[in-house]
Amino acid sequence: MGKMNKPGQKSIFIIAEHNENKVKPVLFELASCAYKIKKYCPAEIKVILLGNETEKLSSEITHVTGLDVVATEINELALFNPEIYKKVIEDLAAEFLPSFIIAGHTPRGLDVASGLAVRMKAACITGIESLGETEGKICFRRQIFYGKIDAHVTADSEPLIITVQPGAFEPFKPENAATGKVETRRVNYVPFFTHEKGIRRSIFQDSSISEAKVIVSAGNGIGEKENLDLVNRFAAVFPGSAVGGSRIIVDRGWLEYRQQIGLTGAQVAPELYIACGISGASQHLAGMRGSGFVVAINKDPKAAIFNESDVCVVEDINKFIPAFLEEYKKKEI
Ligand SMILES: Cc1cc2nc3c(=O)[nH]c(=O)nc-3n(C[C@H](O)[C@H](O)[C@H](O)COP(=O)(O)OP(=O)(O)OC[C@H]3O[C@@H](n4cnc5c(N)ncnc54)[C@H](O)[C@@H]3O)c2cc1C
Structure with a gap:
């Protein structure tokens, strides 16, 4: 499939996380991060949503953020499966050629981001907390040595994959956001290696x-x-x-x-x-x-x-x- 952006138009992917048909709030923080990146690198932001019943989630995301959503319906994705995520996002990236792929610095986000970086031979900067510009390049700040030192990191990589520390960016909630477009596709993908067995709840209900x-x-x-x-x-x-x-x-x-x-x-x-x-x-x-x-x-x-x-x-x-x-x-x- 050819390049799907308009000529010269770059894109930024945000990987949406969800559970039990609810969007995880970190998505709105990723949207703020994407808008900051957009200031330095004009690009169309697309929320990438994978699941097996995406309609309600897509509509919530686009209503709250005003962003476009590319939703992919995959029957096998009743539960999160990292193998399917990596394969499908890699295929979408081959189609849209994003300059940045942004995931949460969460167990799921880390799994997907690091795996994608290997598959796509792309750089991956993890746990970023803010960003700015240094010598014409976007520079990301992350903590090292248990937070005692701030590292400022740039990378020459297209796409550049980053994971964003939850809590580092304010959730993006524009007033009166115009609703974005939702594009829904359907693919089949039977994973080879990873099979989800179900979710067992903790016996603790202590709140x-x-x-x-x-x-x-x-x-x-x-x-x-x-x-x-x-x-x-x-x-x-x-x-x-x-x-x-x-x-x-x-x-x-x-x-x-x-x-x-x-x-x-x-x-x-x-x-x-x-x-x-x-x-x-x-x-x-x-x-x-x-x-x-x-x-x-x-x-x-x-x-x-x-x-x-x-x-x-x-x-x-x-x-x-x-x-x-x-x-x-x-x-x-
Ligand atoms: C993927 C991933 C997920 C993680 N998730 C979590 C998580 O959910 N929650 C979490 O907490 N960590 C998490 N961690 C671990 C995290 O990186 C740190 O290792 C952990 O938070 C450190 O715990 P700490 O501050 O208690 O211990 P340390 O880092 O060992 O710090 C102990 C502190 O106590 C101080 N101290 C020592 N003795 C005294 C004393 N007598 N009086 C006063 N101060 C003293 C020291 O100066 C030091 O600052 C995660 C790590 C990874 C890689």
């Missing part, structure tokens, strides 16, 4: 983390499992609070998965978030960036979490929390 007004989160800096007791007592001071944690703590089995905050855990937006001994890796920040007021306690004054905090306490948590509880006890009526 305390997502509903808590205050979250006190424990990180690797707590040192010993026994110190969780200190974090629990600290949290108990705040009405409507819940205890969360970083992935390291959850991987060790000190907290349950439902308490993990971050990219691969819960995305929370409490009024107050208190990070205890958490470095501020981008994957953790992705889960708590929506918090109202952030207090971080960390003994390293250069910890990345301080860049996201309203109050920065440079102290050993094993000293700070007992001292705080002592003072609180004195003030309790």
